[in-house]
Amino acid sequence: MGRGWCVVLAAIAAWPAAAQRGGRQTARDLFYAEAGLIVSPAEGRKGKFGGAKKSTIAVTLGLKYRLWKLQGEKPVEWESGGPWAVGDHARLGIEINDTGYLYVVHRQASGAWRRLFPTPEIERGSHFVRSGVVYPLPPEEGLELTLPGGAERFLVVLAREPVRELESLVGPLAAENTVSAAPPPEISEGVLEKTRSLFPSKDLLIERVAGEKTVYVVNRTGKAESVVAVEIRLGR
Numbered sequence: 001m002g003r004g005w006c007v008v009l010a011a012i013a014a015w016p017a018a019a020q021r022g023g024r025q026t027a028r029d030l031f032y033a034e035a036g037l038i039v040s041p042a043e044g045r046k047g048k049f050g051g052a053k054k055s056t057i058a059v060t061l062g063l064k065y066r067l068w069k070l071q072g073e074k075p076v077e078w079e080s081g082g083p084w085a086v087g088d089h090a091r092l093g094i095e096i097n098d099t100g101y102l103y104v105v106h107r108q109a110s111g112a113w114r115r116l117f118p119t120p121e122i123e124r125g126s127h128f129v130r131s132g133v134v135y136p137l138p139p140e141e142g143l144e145l146t147l148p149g150g151a152e153r154f155l156v157v158l159a160r161e162p163v164r165e166l167e168s169l170v171g172p173l174a175a176e177n178t179v180s181a182a183p184p185p186e187i188s189e190g191v192l193e194k195t196r197s198l199f200p201s202k203d204l205l206i207e208r209v210a211g212e213k214t215v216y217v218v219n220r221t222g223k224a225e226s227v228v229a230v231e232i233r234l235g236r
Helices: 003-021 027-031 164-169 189-196
Strands: 036-040 054-058 062-071 074-078 089-096 100-107 113-117 135-137 151-159 204-209 214-219 227-235
Touching: 027 062, 027 204, 027 214, 062 151, 062 227, 089 100, 089 151, 100 164, 113 135, 151 189, 164 189, 204 227, 214 227
Parallel strands: none
Antiparallel strands: 036 054, 062 074, 062 089, 062 214, 089 135, 100 113, 100 151, 151 227, 204 214
């Protein structure tokens, strides 16, 4: 068994003990936490069986991301804070801890946000994602940085169900072994800000693990309708 898997299994094994001690759980703890029981109040019944509610088994929804700078053809793990320079090529790797729907957009100099995920190169453009998979963005080669305003900006949204306001970024599934020549769709700053206001940042727990060069982001509410939305900046 590889060292990485040992770390994961150790974190999972340690979580229940931490919960019993009443210790404060980190974003990394919650990312690797085992499934728990969620009771949905929206499914409550009236009358004699008013206490009966629909229960769902789910984990605390979360994602983790890391960055690589391409030096020649070799990807090197890198910190989001830099140093980054105009002309550098970067790649973002995202992994989630459950199934869900993923949207990633990249801010353009015009102010619009262009889709990075879903992309036809991965699962024919499906935005349904699974745990245990690292999704590399861009998948084939690094994104050349222009650092408009001094920083490159990305927004990552993960939800258990499709987000209606972002579905314009999702196209029909591509045919096997084909790549569309059409530019990726964009979404306006106004629409994106309206969408972000739907997901309270107070629900999120964010932890940067320096030893892993990884950032963990989880929705600590543990609700079935949990959403994770985080902005990533490269540069200042």
